[in-house]
Structures are given as structure tokens and as C-alpha cells.
Amino acid sequence: MNCDILVIGTGSVSQVFCYAIALAFSESLKVCVIGRSKNSVDQVVTIANARSVAFSSTVTFIGDSIDWDSENDLSDKLATYSPRLILQTASLQSPWEFTASQSAWCSLIKEGGFGITLPLQAALVAQVASLIKRTMPTDSILVNVCYPDAVNPLLSYLGLPIVCGAGNVGIISTLLQSLLNLDQTRHFQVIAHHSHVINLAESPEDRLTELEGLRIWSDGQQFHQIDTLLSPIQSIKGEQINQIVGCLSAEVVLALLGSSPVHTHVPGPNGLPGGYPVVVQEGKVELALPQGCTIAEAIELNRRAAIEDGVEAIDTEGFIRWNQRASQAIKQYAPSLAEGFRAEDLQIVCQEFIKLRNRLRKE
Structure with a gap:
């Protein structure tokens, strides 16, 4: 059940990507979309296939769900579909929450900068990149659109494969x-x-x-x-x-x-x-x-x-430091996170930020 492109996520970037690439008249491609919600996956795939047919395109779409809490589901999906290219659009933090909510969490990000969400943007794609490195051919292509300006350097420091992002x-x-x-x-x-x-x-x-x-x-x-x-x-x-x-x-x-x-x-x-x-x-x-x-x-x-943006570059020791504005904003709520974090601790720090977010969303 091989595919050319595996799209991870079903949000607005994924939707527009699929609806746009459906019109790639000169390319015969098979695209697989995977996401947490089967209903969301089905919607993207159904619309994309209809657009492809309407314009006599040769791009086809299939879909599948993914359980991020499972130890093996992601690796099973990569093995099943063996994509030439993976487009990562899923993260643990939507940037649009900050335009639609007035919680203390949103106030923290607005005050300190979007860079504070770096661990939440990087955690899922780091899992994907790690599996690509361990289990897929060396010419596999990973494109990350989740805050790539800061996430991609983090992936690179960790020795994980990353080709580029898109947008910005x-x-x-x-x-x-x-x-x-x-x-x-x-x-x-x-x-x-x-x-x-x-x-x-x-x-x-x-x-x-x-x-x-x-x-x-x-x-x-x-x-x-x-x-x-x-x-x-x-x-x-x-x-x-x-x-x-x-x-x-x-x-x-x-x-x-x-x-x-x-x-x-x-x-x-x-x-x-x-x-x-x-x-x-x-x-x-x-x-x-x-x-x-x-x-x-x-x-x-x-x-x-x-x-x-609130986040400085990774230093030679792999430490990612917040700028002064971000550090002071974080210190109000989580002093232990206020300086920054080591790249190797990404997944642990991500969980700490999720706990902080859950608490601040209630305030």
C-alpha cells in the first residue's frame, strides 16, 4: 500500500495542501493523509479526491487514523505506506488558539513570544524524524511546517533528518x-x-x-x-x-x-x-x-x-535559551522552565509545558 506522499495532520495547512496538490495535472501521485480523527481524515480525503476528479487530475488520496499514544502505531504506519516524502503538519499546539482565546496561557505566549511553544511544536515531528532515521531509506524526505524556523535547527542538532519547511x-x-x-x-x-x-x-x-x-x-x-x-x-x-x-x-x-x-x-x-x-x-x-x-x-x-520570537539559537552544548522577555514571562508561572531547556530533554520538557498549559487554560 505504498504512497508517494504521507501527510501527517488534518488541520488547515494539510487541507489546503491536499486541495492544491489535487490539481497537479502533470504528476501521477498517491497521497495518504493520517490524523487523530478519522472523521477529519475522511473529510480531507473525500474533498481532495473530488477536486482531483473535477479537474481530471491523476493525484489520488487515501486516509488512515493514527494513535499518538501508541508505542507502535506511527512506526506501523510508516512501514505500511513507505512514503517517498513525509509532510508533517501536526503539532501539540495550534497557533490559532492565541487569536481565539483569552486564557492565561494565551497571555503568556503573547507576552513572551511564540517561541515559547517550541517544545510543543517539535515533539511530534521529532518522533517522526527519529523513526525515519531508524527505519526508512536514507533518501526519505521530511518536510516540517510546524514552526520550522526554530524546530528544524533543533531536529538537526539532535542528528535527525530534515530537508526543509514551508511558509513564513x-x-x-x-x-x-x-x-x-x-x-x-x-x-x-x-x-x-x-x-x-x-x-x-x-x-x-x-x-x-x-x-x-x-x-x-x-x-x-x-x-x-x-x-x-x-x-x-x-x-x-x-x-x-x-x-x-x-x-x-x-x-x-x-x-x-x-x-x-x-x-x-x-x-x-x-x-x-x-x-x-x-x-x-x-x-x-x-x-x-x-x-x-x-x-x-x-x-x-x-x-x-x-x-x-522569544527563543535564541541552540548553543554548542545543545541548550536552547529563552530571551529575557520570554524568560520573565515564563518565570511568573514556572520558574524551573524559565531559562530554557536542553535539546535532549525535548520530550520531557514538552510534557512540562503541557502541564503548564493545562493549568493556565483554567485561569
Whole structure:
């Protein structure tokens, strides 16, 4: 029952991805969607297959449920479907909770930064990556869309396989290209982090931090007045941004499975922090930086931007430290978690944050 693509999760990114890739006319693909809820899986698969038929596409979809509490279910699913590529869209924390709730947990994240959710974003994909490393061919492809700017470097530090993410820097790139009406012949390059997307979605007077580290080039010339150019992003409300992320995920996945080079933008390529311009082809991602911008400079721009999200880069000892704002916010409720955590303790720390979240949701 092999498939080409295994999509883990049934949320909005997964839905848009499936509905977009269903229209891949030139590709004959088999996609399997797995998630906690069979009803949710069935809905995504049914709609995706109907869209595929409506447009005479050769992409087909099947579905299955997964029990994350089972020791063997995930490994059994990977063995059953033997995918060429895995798209991870499931995490233990929805980013949209913070736009819909007023709990003390939401207040903590708003005060300290989205980076505080890093353990909750990383726990499931770390399980997936660990199984890929132990049980699957070395050319298996893992694409993670759960906070890839920070999660992918964590996976890389742990020695786990990760190719790239999707969204974030890609959102900024595609929005700019559409707003400026740039055609595909223009060489467009963006260095950007998840924190920039969060900040750009707010009006300038409501932002907690600056647009530190965001850089944009077109045909080698650097753009300025980025804030004004990207102001229309403020019209996209909450989860609707995933209408873009899902399509970007489809673009990246098709490029990774294809043989022709595709110039695009992805977060977390090969475990790097933040997002970059890249070339994607045959399961690999390579940086495609502007002339005059070194890899070290690009990484440093993203490291500085990561701090604005509340989480600093992993140090050489594998310790992930919160910035001062995040540390002070966490210290109010959980002093033992207020400094940061070791990468090797990810699953333990994740459980501690789940306990903290459960408590604060009641306040």
C-alpha cells in the first residue's frame, strides 16, 4: 500500500495542501493523509479526491487514523505506506488558539513570544524524524511546517533528518511578488524569519518588536521601505494565512519529488534557523543567496530575528535559551522552565509545558 506522499495532520495547512496538490495535472501521485480523527481524515480525503476528479487530475488520496499514544502505531504506519516524502503538519499546539482565546496561557505566549511553544511544536515531528532515521531509506524526505524556523535547527542538532519547511519566508516572498506584480523572470530573494510574519501582520503601533534581520532583493538590488510594501498582509486574518502556506507546501513538495530545479523560499533548509532563498530539486535543497551575502551573514540575520520570537539559537552544548522577555514571562508561572531547556530533554520538557498549559487554560 505504498504512497508517494504521507501527510501527517488534518488541520488547515494539510487541507489546503491536499486541495492544491489535487490539481497537479502533470504528476501521477498517491497521497495518504493520517490524523487523530478519522472523521477529519475522511473529510480531507473525500474533498481532495473530488477536486482531483473535477479537474481530471491523476493525484489520488487515501486516509488512515493514527494513535499518538501508541508505542507502535506511527512506526506501523510508516512501514505500511513507505512514503517517498513525509509532510508533517501536526503539532501539540495550534497557533490559532492565541487569536481565539483569552486564557492565561494565551497571555503568556503573547507576552513572551511564540517561541515559547517550541517544545510543543517539535515533539511530534521529532518522533517522526527519529523513526525515519531508524527505519526508512536514507533518501526519505521530511518536510516540517510546524514552526520550522526554530524546530528544524533543533531536529538537526539532535542528528535527525530534515530537508526543509514551508511558509513564513515563502509567505513574504509570494506576497511581495504578487503585490509588486513581478513576473517569474525577476530574480527575487528574501531572507526572513517566522517573527517577521508575526510582526508584519500587526500594525506598526501594535508591534512588540522590530523587523530585525528582514532583507529583500530583486535582481540583486535591495528593497527598502519593506513595511509599506507588505502592509496588505494585515488584511489576512488568523488562520486564513494557511491558504498561502498550504499552497507553498505543495510547491515545495512537488519540487522535491521532481527533477527540474525550482527557485523558491523555505524556512529551516537542512536544519538552518529562519528562512532563505533556495533551489529545490530531487529531494535536496540548496541555498541561493544574493551576491555579496554570505551564508554566515544570512544565518546571523535569522539568529537575530529568532530572538524577537522569544527563543535564541541552540548553543554548542545543545541548550536552547529563552530571551529575557520570554524568560520573565515564563518565570511568573514556572520558574524551573524559565531559562530554557536542553535539546535532549525535548520530550520531557514538552510534557512540562503541557502541564503548564493545562493549568493556565483554567485561569
